[in-house]
Amino acid sequence: MMQRQPGRGFRLSLVTRCAALVGTLLALGVLIAMALDRLLPDRPVLVFIVCLACVVPISIITIRSQIQPILSLFRALQGTVTSYKDGDFSFSLHWPQNDELADLVAAHNELGGVLRNQRLELVQRELLLDTMVQNTPVAMLLVTEGGPIVYANIAARQLLNHGRKLEGNQLSTVLEHASPALREAVGRGGDGLFTVPGQDADGEEVYHLARRSFSLNGRKHELLLLRLLTLELRRQEVQTWKKVIRVISHELNNSLAPLTSLAHSGAELVRRGQPERLPQILATITERTRHLESFILGYARFAKLPTPRVEPHAWPDFVARLADEVPFRLAAELPPEPGHFDAAQLEQALINLLKNAHESGSAADEVELSIRQQQGMVRIEVSDRGQGMNDAVLTNALVPFYSTKRTGTGLGLALAREIAEAHGGRITLNNRDGGGLTVTLILPASPA
CATH class of the missing domain: 1.10.287 (Helix Hairpins)
Known part of the structure; x- marks a missing residue:
């Protein structure tokens, strides 16, 4: 079928070309047979043999001349696909005919253009990321498990190797020349802070070490981030x-x-x-x-909060002494097992929390104390039905010297947090449904 397309002339499809080629060869064979029949009458076998001898070579040559460019195009397509697999998208093809193969070549070239643009964008992003990583003040090290350092930015080179290249070196070898505090921080695993001597005689530099593990190309890698926190x-x-x-x-x-x-x-x-x-x-x-x-x-x-002296204490006796200081209602039965804590410090923390509950606007009989032991932890809750806290106050309530009271010092909750963390626990604050606040101390049930 012949069609005229804008800018590409008449379109001659492969089916039309093949049909025209076959028809031409058949017509040629008929003409040769007719001519031989006149020259050699009454000899049909000889006419047939001579006709085949003439038509078959012509057909083979003609079909070969038509098929050979198509085969070359298929080989070129195979080569470009192989190049695409290898990440080389610089090749494109050309087909002079205006047929279905021309559409295939055009689509192939468009695909190559899209892949080239994507590769260019990816290279630009990698360049931007590498520029950011190289110029960040955070020292970054990428280490394979049990293997060498595979990546280090400028900050890491300056911190660990006087600006020289680190890739290819074993981390243990590099740390031999580092400060003992850094070796200890890396050796104990996990995140943490450590201090190294500064450039000044009396100065110190505080660093934060963060570690993350992940798999890359089927191998386990570890990313180490060293951030200087002294100025902050x-x-x-x-x-x-x-x-x-x-x-x-x-x-x-x-x-x-x-x-x-x-x-x-x-x-x-x-x-x-x-x-x-x-x-x-x-x-x-x-x-x-x-x-x-x-x-x-x-x-x-x-x-001057001292290190807590953790000793076993029976909960009924402890709660009875606490009730002599501040009134409250016991919301649940006490655990039968004794708790392990510094009685003076925990009593001080709970007195502050109970006084805050009474000053929150809550009725005295709605100030509750609950002590439960579960999953190796002791959960102590002080609840009230006061005004609660908005989001801003909840965020800053545990910060030392932060207070919303006109005469408050901002030390009650901060001291309770210090005591909880000194015992290896933590403190949380949550607003209650229906109004009020619950302050929760979570402490280990047994001594560390």
């Missing part, structure tokens, strides 16, 4: 000290200003000979002094 920790330390100073200054001013005024008033009363009001002034001075003393002692307890 110093900035956080400065901010923390600024906040501490602001809180202490505010509390001192709130106490010292009235004390100064009361002392002046007392002196004035003595001068006037009116001592009858002195007991009231002295009582106020005593109350403000005790408040200031308790404030300073709160900071001292948080800053």
Whole structure:
């Protein structure tokens, strides 16, 4: 079938070409037979033999001339497909005829163009990623299991090998020349912080080591990330000290200003000979002094929390002593097994939590304490029906010196968190359905 396509001339399909070729060869054979029949009458066998001798070679030559370019195209297609498998997409093909094979070649070339563009985009992304990885301040090492280092960025080379190449070296060999703290951090496994001597004589550098394992090309690899945290920790330390100073200054001013005024008033009363009001002034001075003393002692307890002395304690006796300090309702039966904890520290933490529950606006009879033991852990919950906490307060409630109370120090929850973590546990805060808050201490049921 012949069709005219824009920009490509008439289209002659393979079926039409083959049919025309066969028809031409048949017509040629008929003409030769007719001519031989006139030259050699009454000799049909000879005419047939001579006709075959003429038509068959012509047919073979003609068909071969038509098939040979198609076979060459198929070999070229096979070669380009092999190149595509090898990642080489630079080849394209050309077919001079306007037929179905031309459509196949055009589709093949379009596929090659798409693959080339994808490869180019991939190379550009890899270049961008490599540029970012190489210039990041985080030292990165990719190590095969039991094998050499296969990748290291600039920061890793500067940290571990004075800027020289690390690829191909064993990690153990490289660590022989590193600081003992780094060797210890890598040797103990897992993530963690470690400190190495800084460039200054009295300075130290704090690093965070993160490790991740994964499989790459069927082999197990490990990625080590070493991040310098000294500057960030110093900035956080400065901010923390600024906040501490602001809180202490505010509390001192709130106490010292009235004390100064009361002392002046007392002196004035003595001068006037009116001592009858002195007991009231002295009582106020005593109350403000005790408040200031308790404030300073709160900071001292948080800053000097000793290592907990973990000992077995019966829960009924411990809860009875706790009830003498702050009222609460026991929400569940106590575990029969004794707990292992520092009684003084845990009592201090729970007193702070119970006082917070009473100050939350909750009714006194709705402040509950629950102690349960399950899966090798002790779960201590202090619940109330107060106002609860919004998302912002929940996020910062455990941060030292953070408080939403006008006279709060922000140390109660922070101290409870410090005590829980010193025991090898943790603390969580969750709003309750129907209003209120639940603070949960999760501690090990047995000593480590």
